[in-house]
Amino acid sequence: MSAYDDLTAFQRETEALGAVAGRLGWDQETMMPRGAAQQRGEEMAAMEGVLHARRTDPRLGDWLAAIDDSALDAAGQAVMRHMRRDYLRNTKVPARLASEIARVTSVAQGVWAEARAAEDFAAFAPTLEKVIALRQQEAAAIADGGDAYDALLQDYEPGASAAFLEDLFGAMRPRLVALREKVLGAARQPAALSRDFPADQQMALAAEIAGAFGYDFNRGRIDKAVHPFSSGGGADARITTRTAPRDPFNCIYSTIHEVGHASYEQGIDPSYWLTPLGRGVSMGVHESQSRIYENQLGRSRAFTSYLYGRMTDRFGDIGIDGPEAFYATVNRVHSGYIRTEADEVHYNLHILMRFDLERKLISGDLPVADLPEAWNTRFEADFGVAVDKPSNGCLQDVHWSVGLFGYFPTYTLGNVYAGCLHEALRKAVPDLDAQLAAGDTSMATAWLREHLQQHGGLHEPRATIAHAAGNQPTEGPLLDYLDAKFGDLYGV
Known part of the structure; x- marks a missing residue:
């Protein structure tokens, strides 16, 4: 010993x-x-x-x-x-x-x-x-x-392979595209926000909402960055967010997303700190926490009814008439350029595109000089919109500049994992909506902490999800959740 x-x-x-x-x-x-x-x-x-x-x-x-x-x-x-x-x-x-x-x-x-x-x-x-x-x-x-790409992928999702991801994404794509077409063709189209929201007030509300999701400010802090991220773990888990005058949701939901990451780190058993078990086991599992906090909890009808009250208390008339209309606005589906601002229907299509492009960059099949044209062509084919400027295209994400090749697919893996966790959470906490409507996330976050977060790197990635959800992860729960949520919201 x-x-x-x-x-x-x-x-x-x-x-x-x-x-x-x-x-x-x-x-x-x-x-x-x-x-x-x-x-x-x-x-x-x-x-x-x-x-x-x-x-x-x-x-x-x-x-x-x-x-x-x-x-x-x-x-x-x-x-x-x-x-x-x-x-x-x-x-x-x-x-x-x-x-x-x-x-x-x-x-x-x-x-x-x-x-x-x-x-x-x-x-x-x-x-x-x-x-x-x-x-x-x-x-x-x-x-x-x-395979070179598979080798890089192990840094972010041990045990995964490009072939596995290609099969998974291929199984998801038809239902995502079909849902996108139905929703964008629906007669019911929610309104967008159309007034300015002061940056300091956005940051104040973001801090309040971070606290509502259990973020421990004694072991963390919120700052602003060009691209939101979380950093550190254990006794020092920090997050960043950003503000845009006419899009307070960018700030609020970026914050909730990063709180999910930081809460995973803060929730790990302290006896594991400063050991290989004292951090999230993979980026896919990490993303499962950020995405379930942001989407299944934070964008739910129940929680947005609470958020509507906090928004109107802080900003006054926001131009949206009531909690139900606000829920629709929060979840409005549109073919935007920016991945981090994408709705749940489009988000994974952003990732599938990046996955294909970065594999070609690493293999050498796509020269860097041809990247903007390849990006723009694929984006218009997938989203029906022409890219108008590089910051809305291949310059929008920080990942490739810092060499994070193999990271992008873990976002969709995280969504898949979050779908499985959400299904199990709903069974374990049957009155979840009543709690979320009161701004109380404690039962949901405690369940995630007990069943997943505290274990850190104890299990392998897919075993971590299976341990928490009770079965092996598949794409089915996520796609069923998206079909049900947006079918109801858009009447399709």
């Missing part, structure tokens, strides 16, 4: 250093002065060099070889599973490559933000080419002759 004790003590320090690196990333998107970008890139590269050295330290291999997993309890065995997998992956990646990826992606984030603001894809293209080339090198090292 001394080998296990030595291993976990060493890993605890590595996890702590990783949290420090994560805080540098949070600062870069929220507080860092613009002129510090190049220096921050060097700082991130230095941190990655230290972390990579620890993650590939030969003593890890010795300790892993000396430990008898069968002598450990379930948590210990799970720790070993994570560490063996991570050690095998990390030892395949040269230290210089790991540091260079950290440096380039840190700088690339700022280049992307400036290009997005200037509507200038050409200014970002050379940097994106560097990022992709580095990720291709990394994927080749990890894959060891296998």
Whole structure:
């Protein structure tokens, strides 16, 4: 057991250093002065060099070889599973490559933000080419002759493959497209908001709603960022959001979404903190929490009736007559450009498009110079709208600038998982709507914390969902939920 004790003590320090690196990333998107970008890139590269050295330290291999997993309890065995997998992956990646990826992606984030603001894809293209080339090198090292995209996917959803996702998405697409066509062709079309909402009041309401969903401000904070995200975990789980004058839902629902992520991290058993079990087990499972908070709970008829009251109390007349009309406005289906603002009917179509495009970028079948045309052509085919500017097209998301290839499909996996969890939650809490209508999410969030969040990385991703939902995850519950909700809302 001394080998296990030595291993976990060493890993605890590595996890702590990783949290420090994560805080540098949070600062870069929220507080860092613009002129510090190049220096921050060097700082991130230095941190990655230290972390990579620890993650590939030969003593890890010795300790892993000396430990008898069968002598450990379930948590210990799970720790070993994570560490063996991570050690095998990390030892395949040269230290210089790991540091260079950290440096380039840190700088690339700022280049992307400036290009997005200037509507200038050409200014970002050379940097994106560097990022992709580095990720291709990394994927080749990890894959060891296998599929490069599958190798990258393991960082976000262990055990998944492009073939599995292609089959899943292929099964979902016909029903999503059919529902979209019925809804957009319906005679009943909800109104949109059409007045300005002060940014400071939006942020105040967002903080109130975050508290209503159980976000612990003693271990977190809300800031503004270009692209909303959550960062950290355990005793320090931070979130960001953004405001738009005529779209307070952007702020409110981005906040609820990120609260779902942060609540997962805050809900993990404290004995797991600073261990491989002390974080969300995969991005798909992570997204299941953000999406069920945002959609099945936050956009429900019951909760929006409560939110309508809070909106009118804070803003006065918002131009929507009553809770039922407000519910329809919150869930209004339209072919918008922006993924993070997409309704539940369109959202997964955004992801399916990105999944196809990023696979081609990594394989080399899609040159970066051709990305805008490929994006715009696919978007118009899927959404019936021509992209008008790069910030509404291939410059809208931060993910590729920071090298997160393989991340996008986990959003739809998260939706699928959320559909299964919601089905089980409804059975476990039959009076859920009455509670949500009063702004009380405590029973729902407690159920999620007990059945999923507290376990962190104890189980593998799909087993985590099966443990909570009571059966293996499939796309059926999500598609049934969407058909029922929007069929009722639009009378189709």
